[in-house]
Amino acid sequence: MIRILGIDPGSQRTGIGVIDxxxxxxxxxxxxxxxxxxDNDSFHMRLRQVFEAVGEVIEEHAPTEVAIERVFMARNxxxxxxxxxxxxxxxxxVVNRGxxxxxxxxxxxxxxxxGGGGADKSQIQHMVGVLLxxxxxxxxxxxxxxxVALTHAHTRASTVRLGIPRTAWRRRR
Numbered sequence: 001m002i003r004i005l006g007i008d009p010g011s012q013r014t015g016i017g018v019i020d021x022x023x024x025x026x027x028x029x030x031x032x033x034x035x036x037x038x039d040n041d042s043f044h045m046r047l048r049q050v051f052e053a054v055g056e057v058i059e060e061h062a063p064t065e066v067a068i069e070r071v072f073m074a075r076n077x078x079x080x081x082x083x084x085x086x087x088x089x090x091x092x093x094v095v096n097r098g099x100x101x102x103x104x105x106x107x108x109x110x111x112x113x114x115g116g117g118g119a120d121k122s123q124i125q126h127m128v129g130v131l132l133x134x135x136x137x138x139x140x141x142x143x144x145x146x147x148v149a150l151t152h153a154h155t156r157a158s159t160v161r162l163g164i165p166r167t168a169w170r171r172r173r
Contacts, residue, residue: 002156003030005063006149007054008141009071009090011082012038014050015141018061019132021153029132031061032142043082047089054093066094067102067152069109069144104151109144112151 001020008015014037018030035053037046058066068091071084094101107117113131114123125143128134131150138146 002065002153003061003063004149004152005057005061005066005094006145006147006152007066007068007090007094008144008148009050009068009083009087010037010141011043011046011079011086012036013141014053014086014090015139015143015145016054016057017142017146017149018057018063019146019149019153021156025153027132027150027153029134029146031057032138032146033057034139034141037086043085047085050086050089051093054090055097058093058097058099063099065102065152065156066099067104067148068094069148070103070105072106102152102155104148104155109147109151112154113147 001022003018003020006017006019014035015032016035017032020028020030022028035050037049040046040049068087071080071087091101110119110124111117113119113127121140121143124147125138125140128143128146128150129136129138132146
């Protein structure tokens with residue numbers, strides 16, 4: 001059994017999702033949440049909240065592998081910078097605990113979970129629910145985090161089937 005933590009970083013909300021993947025490839029939902037960062041008065045306190053919350057999830061759920069969504073270039077440079085900083089806080093929490101990290105672009109996540117790189121949020125929410133047997137509507141950021149974890153599980157299974165050593169994974173940090 002492999003436990004994977006998926007992270008969808010954001011400067012206003014950060015999604016967290018944890019799944020277990022059995023040897024036969026079946027994925028099971030373990031935990032998901034959304035960290036609401038809008039209650040903080042300052043941006044640096046939001047970064048601290050991301051760092052601490054990701055660390056708490058790691059301590060509580062003990063993932064063996066972690067995957068995070070890669071930053072996309074937004075139209076607004078300030079938004080892209082803030083997103084990158086939130087992502088950096090999450091990465092620091094992961095590597096501070098000695099875990100490896102894989103990165104996936106949003107299009108890769110959409111392709112792996114929905115089957116097309118242009119999928120919208122509602123399609124991701126629906127497919128994550130179907131794949132993990134979660135009834136009811138998932139919050140978008142939590143669904144994205146679970147989708148990142150599922151993408152890592154699928155990619156990991158493919159590389160194992162192809163006989164590619166883990167050290168050769170191109171998305172490993």
